[in-house]
Amino acid sequence: QKEVEQNSGPLSVPEGAIASLNCTYSDRGSQSFFWYRQYSGKSPELIMFIYSNGDKEDGRFTAQLNKASQYVSLLIRDSQPSDSATYLCAVRPAGGANNLFFGTGTRLTVIP
Amino acid sequence: GAGVSQSPSNKVTEKGKDVELRCDPISGHTALYWYRQSLGQGLEFLIYFQGNSAPDKSGLPSDRFSAERTGGSVSTLTIQRTQQEDSAVYLCASSRQGTDTQYFGPGTRLTVL
Numbered sequence: 001q002k003e004v005e006q007n008s009g010p011l012s013v014p015e016g017a018i019a020s021l022n023c024t025y026s027d028r029g030s031q032s033f034f035w036y037r038q039y040s041g042k043s044p045e046l047i048m049f050i051y052s053n054g055d056k057e058d059g060r061f062t063a064q065l066n067k068a069s070q071y072v073s074l075l076i077r078d079s080q081p082s083d084s085a086t087y088l089c090a091v092r093p094a095g096g097a098n099n100l101f102f103g104t105g106t107r108l109t110v111i112p
Numbered sequence: 113g114a115g116v117s118q119s120p121s122n123k124v125t126e127k128g129k130d131v132e133l134r135c136d137p138i139s140g141h142t143a144l145y146w147y148r149q150s151l152g153q154g155l156e157f158l159i160y161f162q163g164n165s166a167p168d169k170s171g172l173p174s175d176r177f178s179a180e181r182t183g184g185s186v187s188t189l190t191i192q193r194t195q196q197e198d199s200a201v202y203l204c205a206s207s208r209q210g211t212d213t214q215y216f217g218p219g220t221r222l223t224v225l
Binding site: 044049088 | 152153
């Protein structure tokens with residue numbers, strides 16, 4: 001079982017719609033969760049991080065964390081064509097690990 | 113300030129040759145990470161440096177891979193006797209001490225022929 005799993009997509013949504021990206025993780029003790037956006041041919045850039053159960057909002061982006069279900073999601077409201085990218089979920093596992101475990105990413109296409 | 117920089121941006125080499133990839137982290141960031149990303153794959157952790165502590169090498173795939181960080185700043189990832197399966201984008205990231213947030217450089221695309 002992979003540490004972090006994401007649906008690879010592609011996920012297509014029309015412009016203005018809500019895009020919902022999902023991620024599950026295997027280490028129940030994980031404490032830190034991150035969403036990165038990666039445009040084709042570019043390096044990942046951090047969008048949001050979340051540590052506590054519940055929702056965290058930043059502009060059009062909302063991260064949701066449910067530790068009991070080992071599930072983290074990213075909602076993008078009012079999706080724009082410029083949001084088209086691959087979204088990577090990353091988790092810092094418990095036990096003092098220094099690195100992040102990344103999912104393989106979900107490719108999102110926002111259709112004008 | 114300036115972000116993480118990496119060089120070269122692209123490297124094409126022949127199987128069996130050695131390569132060196134360089135990373136210059138954000139000024140003041142004490143933690144430095146190397147990852148690689150193969151086509152269609154997630155990021156794979158390779159090695160982690162934190163200040164003057166011994167590096168965490170747990171992600172290095174073989175003894176052909178090594179890395180060093182001089183003066184707590186610039187890092188070099190060396191791959192000896194390259195193989196075709198080493199072809200990937202090698203990404204470097206840095207973070208401030210006490211934080212989880214990692215900032216990535218533009219990566220080095222390595223192609224082993």
